[in-house]
Amino acid sequence: MAFIVCCLLAFAFFIDADAQQLQSNISLGSSLTPTTNSSWFSRSGLYAFGFYKQGNDFAVGIVVAGVPQKTVVWTANRDGGLVSDNATLLFTSDGIALNSTQGRILVVASPVSVSSASMLDSGNFVLYNSSREIVWQSFQYPTDTLLPTQALLAGNMLVSPKSETDHSSGIFRLSMQVDGNLVQYPVDAPPIAPYSYFTSFTNGAGSNVSLNLGVDGHVYLLNTTGANIRNLTDGGLPTRGKSYLMRIDADGIFRLYSYDMKKNGNRYY
Template sequence: MPFFLPWHLLLLKHNRCSQNISRGSSLTPTTNTTWLTRSGLYAFGFYRQGNGYAVGIFLAGIPQKTVVWTANRDDPPVSNNATLLFTGDGLALPTAEGQNYLVKSSGSSSYASMLDSGNFVLYNSGREIVWQSFHHPTDTLLPGQRLLSGNELFSANSEADHSTGIFRLKMQNDGNLVQYPVAAADTSIYAFYSSLTVGQGENVTLNFGADGHLYLLNRNGTNIRNITDGGLPTDEGKLYMIRKRMQFVEWESSKDKCVPKGLCGLNSYCVLIDLEPDCRCLPRFESVNQGNQTSGCERNFVADACKNRNENFTDTMEELESTTWEDISYMSLRLSDKDDCIQGCLADCDCEAVFFDGTNCRKRRLPLRFGRRDKGTSERAFIKVGVPTKPDTDPRIVQPGSKKKGRTDILIIGLSFTALIHFVVDFRDCVVGIYKNERCEW
């Protein structure tokens, strides 16, 4: 089963037609389900999500929907008897408790348009825009759309689940475009891609051109960085539709698919197998969810020898070579002997892992995160594991290889771009990438 993670850019052609939607119009999941662009390229409305329906914008006219924007993406799906109503305040799902607004306009809205650019727009009576989806991206940028300073794109959990995933792309206020895990702070130690444009000032924007050109503009409109060169066909006035979902990479932020921090869950680390990422558990740990490698790993043994002094159970250390992890050690000792480092951890009930580089011994508590195989590191990791000395005499001991009941809630961290910048999330493409879809002229 594939991993899920990143961003792609799906480039499509459109004309500038639109059609208006009057206030009081409504949609339901089963009848009158969408508002189409005049060309039929994009649709706004209900689409299948899990056991119910979500509201968003997607490519129309193809069996498998490519979703480019989702309203309230982390809300549970709605049932098939829901109604989406366009009111003067925006778009609402009427409930017994009142109106649940999926879109709230900044002023009174008189009519709406689903533009062929993929932008859904609300206007007041003076034809001024009071809300537009282009200013509220989720996991996708479309041609002509910008990511404004201070805003972010968040990956989806999967192609079938468009709720917030484990990565984010942020257009920082300092002018730097950076990728982070969702749960990490905006600091360089957690970044796994940067445009290296820090210090370029406020109001820098990420721009996505119709020709696949991805670039940064400062507040004066000056190009400060070309992320890609573009060069894809830009034949205006022609409409193209996806014939089948064939994608190939035009650009990606990293060739190493284990670079994104948080790709593997807690207590697991990323290994490249034929250039594809695979998550491995710490020694004597096993996956929390075999079908989801981002779920992390948990112990398959009871580690109580240190604190309870159980004579039927003892602690030992198992080595894990050539891996790097987030450094949040609670103690660092100047030691030159590996065995002294190991013994120091075994004698410390708070210590669950140590990292030794020949001169320093760093003690860690679990969980470990942001792990990846790195053959270039000289640091060696040693993980404390429990070994039963008399396995048949203590019923509390869970044998290695068996599944421990219960689990601790873990933080799962995820991102995707589309031409569309579409954070379509597939672990095989766990870095920001521009993708070009095969098209046929319509």
Template sequence: MVAISFLFLVCFFSFHLHAVAQPRNSTIRLGSSLTPTTTGKSAWLSPSGLYGFGFYPQGNGYGVGVFLAGVPQRTVVWTANRDAPPVPRTASLVLTTDGRLILQSPPRRDVYIVTDASQKIAAASMLDTGNFVVFNSDEDIIWQSFQYPTTSILQGQHPSAGMELFSSVSETDQSTGIFRLKMQHDGNLVQYPVDTPDTAPYSYWSSITDGKGDNVSLNLDNDGHLYMLNSTGFNIKDLNTGGYDDTNRTIYLMKIDSDGIFRLYSYRLDRNGNRSVIWSSTSDKCAPKGLCGLNGYCVDVDREANCICLPGFAPVIEGNFTAGCERNFSSDSCKSDDGTIQYTIQAAESTVWEDNGYSEVTSTTREECDTACYEDCNCEAAMFNDGKCTKQRLPLRYGRRDLSNSNIALIKSCFQIQKVFYRQQHKIVRDRCSYFV
């Protein structure tokens, strides 16, 4: 009797362990749905449970996308309709019986998650690669998230010529940020600010592979090897040589972060998802152009980026340095007793900016450059460097402090804001542009 009971227990536990070890069925059938609430199912998981497709918290509501679900630090790797406003807890994600994947959030119109599938959807699946795919009735993949990267590249994903990644606003806001990474048709992988031409003056990092092949792709292997291949499969550049743990205990993820730096991360699944940076495009956090917004410049403080407004300017949004800076005075506040406007010049030394000058003055001294800007009603700032004076209009952008550079940004500011300071250190100059009032 004891032997029979023991055999029964062995069989029971063997069956139980086998059932636990079985991968879940990741096929998402027509009619399936998700809701962001804890009482309902909020994500469709991959067979191992590592990745999920569904709702994640964003702002005062939820977004929809692919995220690392198998680690405590939930990391979003792909976002659907990323610039749409967050949806409320009453929203639902539905794979309809007529083959549409839509987000329902009354009273808004239904939003399509998959907009360009070549055929009607018959089923979908969240794969263990992090790729969310949809199938037709013949079980052929007709759409996949890997073809439309947002911020990240996963193992086995191969962005080819013309593809771009865009940073997010922040770690908690997946809306489109202010930096982009482009795999160019000339074979070069380049980082730029958003809304700029694909030209060298706007680049702040490059793989320096232009002209080394056509239809170049970016590749990430299971051992952390990050590299670029041309159309013949020839390796034209190793960004990171890899050679790390290539077992299922570690996964690798490449991302353009909200601060504009392109990083390669490792996640140790056997250490509670511990995340490490194993490569980055730069260690200089002031390198990304535009990090401090308009009329602000970046200063490296203990290897961290710190944004400072130009003299006479204040942050547009306190605590959000990418929003830039605006003048903290008006023409009215600069009036003297007789109604004319009084300005002076303040300097931001050893700073570099985008060159957007409208007039170059032959000048030998900084004082002469000051005077040239004083006497020009259109001049709001000037750049003085090695005897060269260039008049500028506002806003100034892409500013950063560079102690090895002798450039001085000369900013026309309201005299009355700092009258005590100016009486001590500057002569009073009465601006003749009183018609601005």
């Protein structure tokens, strides 16, 4: 089976996205550069949105902050190429614009005009309209990782990174199919049984089944009525001083990772 559980020596902290969350408020016109003021942090410093180092250049995404080896959990425009240290991120009413020697592109594009943004302590980066309603959120566009309280909805997929150090799209995908089946395939293979190398065997469970991760490490499939149709892990893992994420890795294996948490002053590291 391609789904396994792993433990890592890294640090993070997650809270329920449905609960009242601490948040950082980012105003229009705010900017970032790779070498100075490179990230917008969540209020407690658990997550950061901004530039992260990849090789000799930089990518844009969300990382678990304050770790010796920063853990990337989401990448913007992941196949759009890297930028040098003279690039700039600018928060505009259209979203997050990246200015570089290659020109100007929106790496986060809002469907409507936005007024503010936040990096939440759930790991979700969100854009708000003038009524403080969320109009865009990174949780709806996962790349290779799911965080607690985040769901992979029917018709969506996670795609493995190219390698541990290159977070562009790799060669494996984890698909939450509209037939209710969670299946892993090579990226270029057709979505039919002979090409799959893992399946949840839940085809026929409904057209809107989602893959979910609980704060206790519980990985499970839900249908639209909220009924649990299959457990991929039992959950019930420690939540005090522990946190979890799940990711399809470069080798095509879907793993659940455990993180240790410790507090240093007013931030978690």
